[in-house]
Amino acid sequence: MTTFDEINVDISVVLGESEMPVHQLLRMGRGAVIDLDVAEDADVKIYANNTLVAKGQVVLLGERIGISITEVLLRPPEIRPMRTEGPL
Secondary structure (H helix, E strand, C coil), rough: CCCCCHHHCCCECCCCCCCCCCHHHHHCCCCCCCCCCCCCCEEEEEEECEEEEEEEEEECCCEEEEEEEEEEEECCCCHHCCCCCCCC
C-alpha cells in the first residue's frame, strides 16, 4: 500500500525574473547581483512539479528564510490530472 510519505514533489519558489545574454551571465562572478523585475514586497510564485499552485511572501525565520503562503490557486476541473481508479 502506497502512503503519502513515498510521494516526491519538486517545490520551486520564484521571486522574480530577469533576461540577459548568455555571455553576460557567464562573465558574472561571485557576489554579482542580478536585478529582478519585482518590488521587494511582491508575492513569490510557488510551483509544485512545474505547476503554479500558490503565491506567498518571503519571511525571515531567525537566520533562515521561509515562505508564507498567501493564496492557493485553484485549477479548473478541465486541467486537473485524471484520477486513476484502484486502491490508494
